[in-house]
Amino acid sequence: MFLYDIPLLGLLFQFGGYVISILPTTGPIFLFAAAPIALGSLCGLMNERSGIVNIGIEGMMLTSAFVSAYAASLMVASGATVGGDAPFGASTPLIVGVLAAMIAGMLVSSLHAWLTITIRTDQIISGTIINITALGLTSYLNQILSKASPPNAGTFQPFIVPADIVELPVIGWFINAILNQRPITLSIIVLVIAMQILLFRSRWGLRTRAVGEHPKAAETVGIDVIRLRYRNVILGGIFAGLAGASLALESAGSFQNNMTVGRGFIALAALIFGRWTPLGAFGAAILFTASEALERSIRFVPPPGQLGEIMIGIPLQVYGALPYLITIVVLAGFVGRSTAPAAVGQPYERERRH
Amino acid sequence: MTGPAGEPTNQPVPPAEEAEAVEAADGARAASALRRAWALVVVPLGAVILAMLVGSIVILASQVFIGVEIDPTLPLVAYWAMISGGLGSFNGIVETMVQATPLVLAGLAVGVGFKAGLFNIGAQGQFLMGALAAAYVGGQLRDQPALVAVSLAVAAGAFGGLVYGFIPGALKALTGAHEVVTTIMLNFVAISISSYFVSGPLRAPRSPFAQTLDVGNAELIVLFGRNGHVGIFFALLAVPIIWWLLWRAKLGFEIRTVGANPDAARFAGMRPRRLIALTMALCGMLAGLAGSGEILGRVGHLTAPYATNVGFDAITVALLGRANPVGILFSALLLGMMKAGAGQMQIQAGIPVEIVDVIQGLILLFLAAEIIVRRLFRIREARVGLEELATVTRSYGERSA
Numbered sequence: 041m042f043l044y045d046i047p048l049l050g051l052l053f054q055f056g057g058y059v060i061s062i063l064p065t066t067g068p069i070f071l072f073a074a075a076p077i078a079l080g081s082l083c084g085l086m087n088e089r090s091g092i093v094n095i096g097i098e099g100m101m102l103t104s105a106f107v108s109a110y111a112a113s114l115m116v117a118s119g120a121t122v123g124g125d126a127p128f129g130a131s132t133p134l135i136v137g138v139l140a141a142m143i144a145g146m147l148v149s150s151l152h153a154w155l156t157i158t159i160r161t162d163q164i165i166s167g168t169i170i171n172i173t174a175l176g177l178t179s180y181l182n183q184i185l186s187k188a189s190p191p192n193a194g195t196f197q198p199f200i201v202p203a204d205i206v207e208l209p210v211i212g213w214f215i216n217a218i219l220n221q222r223p224i225t226l227s228i229i230v231l232v233i234a235m236q237i238l239l240f241r242s243r244w245g246l247r248t249r250a251v252g253e254h255p256k257a258a259e260t261v262g263i264d265v266i267r268l269r270y271r272n273v274i275l276g277g278i279f280a281g282l283a284g285a286s287l288a289l290e291s292a293g294s295f296q297n298n299m300t301v302g303r304g305f306i307a308l309a310a311l312i313f314g315r316w317t318p319l320g321a322f323g324a325a326i327l328f329t330a331s332e333a334l335e336r337s338i339r340f341v342p343p344p345g346q347l348g349e350i351m352i353g354i355p356l357q358v359y360g361a362l363p364y365l366i367t368i369v370v371l372a373g374f375v376g377r378s379t380a381p382a383a384v385g386q387p388y389e390r391e392r393r394h
Numbered sequence: 395m396t397g398p399a400g401e402p403t404n405q406p407v408p409p410a411e412e413a414e415a416v417e418a419a420d421g422a423r424a425a426s427a428l429r430r431a432w433a434l435v436v437v438p439l440g441a442v443i444l445a446m447l448v449g450s451i452v453i454l455a456s457q458v459f460i461g462v463e464i465d466p467t468l469p470l471v472a473y474w475a476m477i478s479g480g481l482g483s484f485n486g487i488v489e490t491m492v493q494a495t496p497l498v499l500a501g502l503a504v505g506v507g508f509k510a511g512l513f514n515i516g517a518q519g520q521f522l523m524g525a526l527a528a529a530y531v532g533g534q535l536r537d538q539p540a541l542v543a544v545s546l547a548v549a550a551g552a553f554g555g556l557v558y559g560f561i562p563g564a565l566k567a568l569t570g571a572h573e574v575v576t577t578i579m580l581n582f583v584a585i586s587i588s589s590y591f592v593s594g595p596l597r598a599p600r601s602p603f604a605q606t607l608d609v610g611n612a613e614l615i616v617l618f619g620r621n622g623h624v625g626i627f628f629a630l631l632a633v634p635i636i637w638w639l640l641w642r643a644k645l646g647f648e649i650r651t652v653g654a655n656p657d658a659a660r661f662a663g664m665r666p667r668r669l670i671a672l673t674m675a676l677c678g679m680l681a682g683l684a685g686s687g688e689i690l691g692r693v694g695h696l697t698a699p700y701a702t703n704v705g706f707d708a709i710t711v712a713l714l715g716r717a718n719p720v721g722i723l724f725s726a727l728l729l730g731m732m733k734a735g736a737g738q739m740q741i742q743a744g745i746p747v748e749i750v751d752v753i754q755g756l757i758l759l760f761l762a763a764e765i766i767v768r769r770l771f772r773i774r775e776a777r778v779g780l781e782e783l784a785t786v787t788r789s790y791g792e793r794s795a
Contacts (some may be wrong), residue, residue, distance in 0.1 A: 093790050095515075095578065161762040163790075164513055164574055165713065169758045172706050176751025177452070183746035184456050305578055312575060355594065361586035364579035371576065372569040380572075385790030 044345065054347035059334075062341065066333040067217040072291070074322075074329040075225040076101065076300075079283035080307025081314065081321035082235055083145070086276030088316060089239065090269045091252040091383040092156050096167035097280055098304025099174030100148045104284025106178040107144035109295035110185070112137030112193035112288075122194055128223045129197030137193060138224070138285045145281025146274050148174070153273040157266060160387035171304075179297040195293045196222040224286040228322070231279070235318040248272055252381035255388045265388050283307070309367040315378045328363035335359035438714050438721070440767040442728070445756035446473065452752055453745060472743035479738025480731035486738075488619030491626050492692065494730025496521070498629035499684035500704050501711030501722040502636050503559075503677040507573075508717040509640060510673040511653035516562060516577025517681040518705025519584035520555040524682025525689045526588045527554030529606040529696035530596055532689065536610025543612035548628075548686050555682015556675050558584065563674025567667035572790050573674065581705060592698035605697040614691035623691035628683060629726075636680075637719040649673055681708070703751075710754050713761055729754065 044050045044057070080097045087094035115133035116122055122131050148170060155166040198220050206216045219226070239245040247268060250258040255265045283303070288295055306328055313327075314320025335356050342348045370378045450469030457464050480490045500517045507514035528551030535543035562576040593604040614623040640646035648669055651659040656666045684704065689696055711729060715721030732754075736747035760767055767773070 093574075095574065155759075155762055159763050159765060164515075165709075165758070165762050168515075168706065168709055169755055169762060172710065172751060172758060173755025176748050176753075176755050180452070180746050180748035180752055181456060181459065183748060184460055188460055302582060305582065308575070309579060355590045357586040357590040361583045364582045368565070368571065368576050368579050372565050372571040374569075380790055 051347055051350070054343065054345060058343040058347060061343075062333075062337045064213060066337060067213070068220060070326060070329055070333065071218060071221055071228070072225050073332065074325040075221075075228045075290075076283040076286045076303055077307045077310055077328065078228050078232060078322045078325040079224075079279045079286065080304050081311040081325060082231060082318060083149075083276040083279035083283070084308055084311040085235070085239075085316060085318060085321060086272045086279065087152075088311065088384050089252045089381055090248050090272040091255060091381060091386065091388065092152070092269060092273055093163040093385050094152065094167055094273075094276070095164055095305075095308060096148075096152055096170030096174075097307050098300055098302065099167075099170035099172075100145055100152075100277060100280035101284040101287070101304050101307075102178055102298070102300045103148050103174045104141040104145045104281040105288040105299055106182065106284075106295050108137040108141035108281075108285040109193075109288040109292075110181075110190075111140035113190040113294075116191040116193050128199060129194070130223070131193070133193040134196055134289055137289050138282070141285035141288070142278045142281035145277035145279070145284065147277070149274045149277025149280070153270050156387065157269050157273070160389070163385055163387075175298060178295070182295055182297055192294055193289070196224070196290050198222050199226065222286075222290040224282050224290055227282070232318045232322040239318060249381070252383055255383050255386075259390070266390065269388070280304075306363055309363055312378055312380075313363075313367050313370050316381060324363075331359045331362045434716065434718075434721070436771070436773055437764055437767050438716065438725070438761065440771045440773070441714070441757050441760035441764075444760045444767060444770070445753050448756050449749060449753040453749065468743060468745075472739050472745045472749070475742040476732060476735035476739040479735030480733075481735070485619050486734060488622040489734040490727065490731045492621055492623070492730075493733040494726040495626050495629040495691075496684040496688050496704055497707055497711050497726035497729055498723055499632055499687065500681050500708035501715060501726050502632055502719060503555075503679075503681035503684070504708045504712035505715065505717040505719070505722050506636060506640070506649070506673060506680065507677045508712060509646075509653050510649045510670065511656065512563075512566075512670065512673060512677075513574050514559070514562075514577060514674065514677045515574055515705065515709070516559065516580050517677070517684075517708040518702070519577065519581040520558045520678040520681035521685040521688075521702065521704050522581075522584040522588050522700065523558040523678075524551040524555035524685030525696050525700065526591060526685075527551050527682070528612075528686030528689045529609065530591070532609030532612035533596070533598075533607030533695070535612055536607060538611060540611045540613075540615075543610070544614060544690065547609065547612040547690055548683070551686020551689070552679045552682045555685060556679040559678015559681065560671060560675040563671035563678075566674070567671045574790065585699065588696065588700065589698040592696055592700075596696075598695070603697065606695045608694050609690055612690055613694060614687070621692065623687075625687035625691035628687055630723075632680065632683070633719045633723045640719070645672075707754070710758055714757060 044054050046053070080101055083100065084094050084097050112133040115136050120132040120136075122133060152166050152170060155161045155169070156163045199222075201216045201219045206212050208215070218229070239248065247258065247263050250261075251263060251265050251268050259265050284300075287299055287303075292299060307321075307325070310321045310324035310328060313324040314322070338351055338359075339356060342352050450473070453469045453472060454464055454466070457468065478486070480486050500521055503517045503520065504514050528547045531550035532543065532547035535546055558580065562571075562573045562580060565571045565576050566573050589604075592606055596606045598605055598607045614625050616623050617626075638646075640650065648659065648664045651662065651664060652666045652669045652673075659666050659669075681704075688702075707729060711722055711725045714725035714728075715723070729750075732750045736750050739745050739749075740747050
């Protein structure tokens with residue numbers, strides 16, 4: 041390959057070649073790993089677009105993960121069947137688990153909404169409360185429950201793409217990488233597109249953005265700021281719930297202490313890097329996951345030649361830190377500035393009517 | 395709410411009654427000071443009591459989960475075991491102080507930030523960077539005379555934290571990037587950095603685990619009990635120093651002015667941007683000290699990953715102590731006592747130690763929802779809260795700089 045020998049530019053080609061060579065093995069897990077992060081970002085988006093900071097995504101995801109695993113396990117214990125031929129390997133316990141996770145997400149979000157909107161407590165403190173309490177409570181309960189070694193509900197299964205499609209030339213494997221996924225992961229594609237359209241093309245979206253940018257003006261034209269903020273924050277909990285359910289019922293199959301390991305904060309980073317838009321956040325989640333996947337690939341199959349020497353020279357930890365570093369860079373405006381909706385963080389006080 | 399009750403009056407007082415009047419005035423002043431102090435502590439105290447109550451409900455409810463018959467005395471047994479574990483013996487008290495030491499320093503790192511209107515969520519990362527620097531220098535100087543080794547390692551830890559605190563401060567000052575987001579991100583970056591060094595260049599040779607060299611002579615001397623190291627005095631000294639800095643020094647006055655009203659500070663000729671960077675560096679230094687104290691006084695080396703929750707604990711401590719150095723000291727002791735006694739609670743009452751985190755979260759919840767505490771304890775409105783905080787989160791969406 042003569043392209044690889046061009047100085048400097050050749051490295052770029054080598055990198056491209058390497059990425060293509062590892063895609064078949066890492067591609068399918070991209071979306072799977074990115075889904076909880078993207079879902080967490082959507083939760084943050086619902087909050088921050090309506091003017092509420094949410095650094096409690098992590099705690100919301102963790103709570104939902106615990107509740108979904110526990111609910112599914114309770115169903116199994118009460119005699120519901122697991123397995124079967126239903127699409128995605130769905131069973132009553134798993135479906136109940138997902139529903140329970142969504143409800144749990146909404147409940148935790150209600151607490152956030154009440155603290156920030158009604159009590160007008162500091163929004164970052166509210167998020168901190170959620171993170172600390174969620175980590176403590178889920179670990180505590182998990183410790184107590186695991187003594188009885190509860191039954192396991194298993195996980196959802198990936199969608200099997202028909203062989204005819206997989207065998208299509210060129211695009212076959214790509215379609216397979218996207219569609220050969222478990223249900224919550226698959227739903228992220230629909231949800232992101234729907235949210236993008238709703239936020240920028242619907243009446244609700246216009247109102248939400250107005251409330252997030254300039255609540256006083258929104259109130260003057262007859263939008264009920266308090267109610268809209270409540271509704272958006274609570275509905276945002278559904279996304280966090282799905283993210284938690286995805287972790288517990290799509291990958292792990294059970295709950296482990298602190299199983300989110302910072303994904304809620306990566307979601308926050310993705311939201312910022314994606315400039316507070318659903319598509320942007322989704323792209324950022326994919327990018328961040330790619331950085332992680334690259335780390336794993338380099339560890340197991342380092343690229344050959346000159347590129348390999350350079351890449352092995354770079355500490356592997358760099359890839360892990362990359363998402364956070366580029367978020368700081370973007371926030372600081374060194375490369376393409378990213379700014380939050382203007383009213384985020386300010387508690388809203390309705391003016392008294394005379 | 396505290397009127398001029400204790401203020402001396404200008405009216406001439408007959409000499410015979412003068413002494414009596416002065417005494418009365420003193421009494422009134424003392425009473426007013428007491429009232430003020432009471433107003434300051436009543437809400438945190440109420441929040442702690444409520445959190446313990448709700449915590450006991452959690453303990454009771456969790457018995458239902460595992461299908462054991464409910465034993466209504468279990469919370470009392472658990473709390474008693476925790477308190478006697480933390481305060482019931484000499485070693486317990488020492489352990490409480492050892493546990494409280496990093497919490498005091500990291501709590502101050504968050505509290506000083508609050509005073510300047512900054513929400514420093516990055517105590518965790520600053521702590522880790524301080525720990526890394528202290529572990530490196532301590533490991534290098536492990537054969538040097540103790541005095542040299544200790545002082546240089548401690549200084550390195552403080553410096554590591556300082557640099558890591560300065561970064562988000564400078565970013566905010568120069569670009570307006572909000573410190574909440576940047577410090578959260580930097581916490582994760584700190585994990586990567588320390589993991590790289592501990593498992594790579596600084597890894598102790600022939601060690602089966604990823605850890606740095608033992609600090610040897612740089613270890614802080616144990617003064618009393620099993621592990622009552624001299625670092626406890628760093629924390630005890632930091633409290634009056636920070637108090638003096640905040641309320642008696644020019645820098646502290648400027649910090650508080652910037653926190654209360656950045657515009658007023660600017661009009662008064664202060665430079666808010668410089669102060670923000672400086673304050674964050676100071677906060678980072680305090681958290682870095684906490685990190686070096688842990689490495690040099692308790693662990694002896696840095697491991698990767700290094701499990702700590704000090705960043706969130708510090709936020710709890712700072713809020714419970716209302717960003718006041720003395721308040722922070724007492725809050726840290728309370729949390730330290732819980733951590734020191736949690737093990738005994740788990741052994742004697744079978745309650746997992748994680749209940750401490752639950753109680754901690756609940757304390758914060760009741761502090762934030764002050765209104766619940768006021769209603770339940772019938773406390774009248776008193777404006778002694780964290781006014782500085784009002785400006786912190788507000789600036790999140792601002793297009794500053």
